[in-house]
Amino acid sequence: MGYPKVTHCIFDMDGLLLDTEAIYTVAQKEILAKFGKEFTWALKAKMMGKKALDAARVLVAETGLEGVLDPEDFIRQREEILDRLFPDAPMMPGAERLIRHLHASGVPIAVATSSHARHFDIKTRKHRDVFGLFDHIVTGDQVTHGKPAPDIFLVAAGGFGPGRGPASAAHCLVFEDAPVGVEAAVAAGMPAVFVPDPNLDADGVAGAAAVLPSLEAFDPAEWGLPPYPGSAGAGAVRN
Numbered sequence: 001m002g003y004p005k006v007t008h009c010i011f012d013m014d015g016l017l018l019d020t021e022a023i024y025t026v027a028q029k030e031i032l033a034k035f036g037k038e039f040t041w042a043l044k045a046k047m048m049g050k051k052a053l054d055a056a057r058v059l060v061a062e063t064g065l066e067g068v069l070d071p072e073d074f075i076r077q078r079e080e081i082l083d084r085l086f087p088d089a090p091m092m093p094g095a096e097r098l099i100r101h102l103h104a105s106g107v108p109i110a111v112a113t114s115s116h117a118r119h120f121d122i123k124t125r126k127h128r129d130v131f132g133l134f135d136h137i138v139t140g141d142q143v144t145h146g147k148p149a150p151d152i153f154l155v156a157a158g159g160f161g162p163g164r165g166p167a168s169a170a171h172c173l174v175f176e177d178a179p180v181g182v183e184a185a186v187a188a189g190m191p192a193v194f195v196p197d198p199n200l201d202a203d204g205v206a207g208a209a210a211v212l213p214s215l216e217a218f219d220p221a222e223w224g225l226p227p228y229p230g231s232a233g234a235g236a237v238r239n
């Protein structure tokens with residue numbers, strides 16, 4: 001397998017634990033339409049997983065709107081739409097079961113999201129019980145360099161506290177839905193389970209240890225983690 005036994009798990013949030021990526025798409029489509037521009041999956045793939053300003057700069061550059069739409073102004077317009085839609089974001093299939101299982105089994109778990117703390121609060125308002133099970137949460141505003149830099153995963157791995165940390169980065173399994181997130185995990189020296197949206201062209205994404213259609217297909221036992229009670233598990237496609 002090429003990886004040591006997994007002892008810790010680090011979860012991305014948007015598009016992985018929470019179904020919020022569709023909300024970003026709605027907001028971004030709406031704003032670009034005002035400028036006669038289309039929001040495509042190819043553009044989304046380059047933005048998703050990044051911190052807000054990094055992603056806004058990509059959008060402005062890729063749509064040729066430099067000098068027309070200021071990235072900070074884009075973010076302001078987007079906030080109005082997002083703030084309205086985020087509170088109703090549901091969890092992704094399989095996310096709650098996996099989190100509850102890992103927590104009940106004593107596996108240290110953390111969140112590493114590029115979202116800033118204010119958004120994290122709005123998005124998780126209806127899911128406080130589940131998010132309360134994580135050892136700790138690292139939000140995008142806590143690191144200078146966002147994904148694809150490895151920083152956020154390294155900070156998350158370092159946050160488990162004395163005696164509860166991983167022996168090395170390679171013992172931490174990262175779950176991601178974004179190409180830049182997989183890149184960040186690889187740069188951090190961590191195996192990554194990539195769970196891409198079916199609309200995302202995942203072909204050019206290198207380095208994932210496994211690619212799954214959904215968290216429902218994740219079998220903890222395959223990674224040396226405690227098995228689901230009474231379950232044989234589903235098959236991961238290991239690279």
Ligand SMILES: O=P(O)(O)OC[C@H](O)CO
Nearest residue numbers: 013014048049113114115
């Ligand atoms: O996927 P996350 O949780 O790192 O957050 C990403 C951004 O907030 C939106 O793509």
Ligand SMILES: [Mg+2]
Nearest residue numbers: 012014015177
């Ligand atoms: Mg994500």
